[in-house]
Amino acid sequence: MIQLLYLGNRLSKHGFNATTIETLGPQLEQEGYVIHYASDQKSFVLRLLDMLRAVFVYRNHVSYILIDTYSTTAFWYAFFSSQLARLFSVPYLPILHGGNLPQRLQRNPFLCQLLFAHAYQNVAPSGYLKHAFETAGYSNVVLIPNTIEITRYPFKARISFAPKLLWVRAFAGIYNPKMAIDVLAQLKEKYPEAALTMVGPDKDGSLKTTQDYANSLGVSVCFTGQLSKSEWGQLSEDHAIFINTTHFDNTPVSVMEAMALGLPVISTKVGGIPYLLTDTENALLVPDGAVSAMVQAVVQLIENPNQATEMATNARRFVEQLDWEVVKEKWVELMGRSEE
Template sequence: MKKLLYIGNKLNSHGFNKTSIETLGSFLAEEGYIVEYTSDKKNQVVRLFDMMITTFFRAKKVDYILIDTYSTSSFWYAFLCSQIASFFKTKYIPLLRGGDLPNRLNKNPYLCKLIFKHSYANVAPSNYLLEKFKERGFKNVIFIPNSIELKDYQFKKRTVIQPKILWVRSFAKIYNPKMAVEVLKLLKEKYPIASLTMVGPDKDGSLLETKEFAKSLNLEVNFTGKLSKNEWTDLAAEYDIFINTTHFDNTPISVIEAMALGLPVVTTNVGGIPYMLTNGQNALLVGDNATVAMVQAVEILLTETPLAQNLIDNAKILIESMDWQQVKYQWHNLLA
């Protein structure tokens, strides 16, 4: 069976949410691939050196190197490790995770060419990044969607929608968590029973900022901190609407999981989201940081039951196409 080296931020043991390296990596291992990982070092600099050293010593001993590729600071480990793989003539595959990668293509065109032109393939989990990379002349880009094991999610049919709001993400400025609190504030003016639970670990100090913001508005928000997938998916049964407030995104797993649980989704239409979801068909989409519009979209779900049910049903159909049992064949073909 093929041997893989998977490079990414494997930080779940340090209190961070699971990323692709811990989900896709596990899926591939279950399919029989021999998967090695780097890195689980918490310190970013130490993690970078661990990734580079591991790549240097393991490149000639694996068949493929998978590299989670983001658009901000983590872009640099992708660049450096890809060049080590290239030096050893090992096939490497950047997995395009960063919703803001098109801006990175503009900012560092030469470095991006070194990574993406010489890769075995570039895997785009969204049609958004597929399109943007092809526009820039990268022909070796293929679409393989983010996936989940659908059998692990209990779909709940919601016949009555209440203003019980759930938000699940790491607390970071790019995910705009304070917008969720603003949504609750406006909702409570008309729906005093409205509630908000926010699930996720802190990433850059935004958790404390969001808590203080809620307190300044005299709002009671339930902050759970980091929960396991089983914990938050069980919790989701108590809620009726999922909101996603991010400034940048690609194909967020938390949104996919929410739809698999039967939660109607209201999200900002940034990055790859409008390439994955269709406004009025399987979700409601609003502008970036458009708090009032998001409140109005939530009200639509509360007052227009047939529309809400239609969104839920169509989202379920979409999610079925992202089930690992469907997606795995695309990975088998790529790694054959």
């Protein structure tokens, strides 16, 4: 029986969106792996200390340490935990998440070399990050895409498309939530009945900033706060188009979920997005921050429902390839097959 230590941000109980540790971990447990977790501490310092404590406690019991690895502040969790794992000769696998990780490779080449060059394997969930790491000289990179359990996402076939927009993400500056407000304001010039629902918890104060911005423009927006996947999945049935306004991204699970649910997606063309979405085939892509282009894309789908329907159908077919039953074999190949 293979035991693993999984390090990441288990913060959903504190009102944050569930991250990969809270989805991939249970999926691996279903395959027979025994997993120890860290950390659900809200404080940055306490979380880091809890992760380091877990590496020390389980150093002789686990075959691998999985480390959710991001590009900004949370980068330091991965860095210090990995160096402690190296000290105890425990193989570790950074799971690469931050859409801005390529910039981290450029800014901190020495620190990144210490972290990524000594990893058992670096797990890239997108071709974008795999390419970026290989270009930077790392050969120990394996592509294992983000995954969803497709049976949990009932596909709704839409034949007409009203100007009802859905945005699902944590409220943070890098995800550019104010752009969604600008899109709604412009869209209302053509469709006064246009509506926008924004789902997600606050991460850096951007929720209030976005609410204030909507008030300053005089547009009404439904802010739901954090919802469970099933709750926002039900909410999606009353919406027609999913918009993704981010400045940086890798392979956002919320976009994959929207595709699975049958919502046509319009997204900024940043980071790993072009590796996930193909313009005009399974989504519409616009430049970063291009409000007018996103508005035009919304109008295009409303006025061309056949195109929107075909695009949504193609998107569903695409994400079916990312179902856990398919992707799990890549994890088994990487770490070995555990037994119940």
